[in-house]
Amino acid sequence: MTARPVKPSRRWTNWAGNQTCHPAEVATPGSTEEVAAVVRDAARRGLGVKPVGTGHSFTAIATTDGVQLRLDGLRGVVHADAVTGRVRVLGGTPLHVLNPALQALGLALPNLGDIDRQTVTGAISTGTHGTGLRFQGIASAVRGLTLVLADGSVLACSQEVEPEVFQAARVGLGALGVVTEVELQCVPAFRLHAREFGADLHDVLDRLDDDLAAHDHVDMHWFPLTDRVLVKHNDRVGPDAPGDPLPAWRAWLDDDFLSNRLYEATNRAATRFPRIVPPLNTVSARLLGAREYTDDSWRVFVAERAVRFRESEYAVPRTHARDVVLAVRDWLERHRPPLTFPLELRFTGADDVWLSTGYERENAYIAMHQYHRMDDAGAFAAFEEIVAEHDGRPHWGKLHTLDAERLQGLYPRFDDFRAVRDRLDPGRVFANDYLRRVLGD
Ligand SMILES: Cc1cc2nc3c(=O)[nH]c(=O)nc-3n(C[C@H](O)[C@H](O)[C@H](O)COP(=O)(O)OP(=O)(O)OC[C@H]3O[C@@H](n4cnc5c(N)ncnc54)[C@H](O)[C@@H]3O)c2cc1C
Incomplete structure (x- = not known):
């Protein structure tokens, strides 16, 4: 198996369109042995290697000017x-x-x-x-x-x-x-009973601890420059619980028409007329109304996201959620950037994975998004300054500016990770600019 050459002009771009690279070659191995042959061959020729998934990271983590490995042949x-x-x-x-x-x-x-x-x-x-x-x-x-x-x-x-x-x-x-x-x-396999409803941001923050204790999966979308939040409570029920999925017309209206088609049109309008963003966000927050349904877990967890955006997401200790949200709200109110996408608030328990944002810490995740055609007017940078005061750990696939020095202080096992990297990849075959920034050379 050899790497299949591509024309030098062939660009690779991620889903959001904000990261681009020109791989020297693209390989499509169909087995572990074929992957090994490609890596050996590339390393011998002094080329870097980078496996790529579906390019859904917003950072440059998947970019390469060496051999890009596409693993479409390794499925199932x-x-x-x-x-x-x-x-x-x-x-x-x-x-x-x-x-x-x-x-x-x-x-x-x-x-x-x-x-x-x-x-x-x-x-x-x-x-x-x-x-x-x-x-x-x-x-x-x-x-x-x-x-x-x-x-x-x-x-x-x-x-x-x-x-x-x-x-x-x-x-x-x-x-x-x-x-x-x-x-x-x-x-x-299990099903989820989903309940979605609109609420006031301050009420939501006041009862956060109770809601997190009472519900398995709490997800919130807060529309910037408003105090409206779309709250989602998903609770686990057994696989035999009667299914009560959304009728097809409602799923189409909410998840396709309102969340994607109409949303794309309103975002395009906002790109031309940023002043309409605050009233637009108020309307968006109200359009997505209350609904309740039960379906297979994976059908409830995931949605289609057709409107392209850029995103930054940080994990902060769970108990800091309120302070961070209010600090972000305060900054948004003072500077009024035309952010058209809701901020998302999620929560996870602690884990033991060395470079997981959840390493030995219960987290609140706060994600800021902006429509891909619009500038964020400094909002992402301000967001980073706020979470920096709360030991914010960035999602590795979402926009952030932290480097190895700063990340070392946020991850207790950071140096252990780097020691494993030194052992497994001393010649940095798998390095790229992003990894040089976040892990060092
Ligand atoms: C619309 C949208 C919604 C999202 N929602 C969420 C969400 O709900 N929660 C969340 O946490 N994140 C979310 N993300 C981020 C996304 O899950 C991550 O960025 C994820 O890494 C994307 O997977 P990918 O297959 O596209 O990998 P890529 O972005 O292509 O690659 C990511 C990294 O994985 C490495 N990699 C890929 N395959 C291999 C391999 N076989 N061996 C070794 N390394 C490999 C790449 O080299 C690269 O370093 C979302 C992103 C988008 C665009």
């Missing part, structure tokens, strides 16, 4: 044990392929983020998470990994075998090797 379930819930999947499997495959086995991932377009390895490599104080990010479900290392050798790791590599590679930032297989601890 390799082995499943429905009794233990352990499932081995190929590294290039997208979550939208994995979720129905698990459902057919009577299984599900314990928690998910709000889309399913990512690959399983892209998701775990950046610490992708959903919401739920009694749950963790997707990487916490990983029980074993198969990695192709910089010298082309293959290493399997788990809690028992190469435990240090395992702790580092679950959220590995694509810095340690190419993950070709992932073993996941799944849970029995």
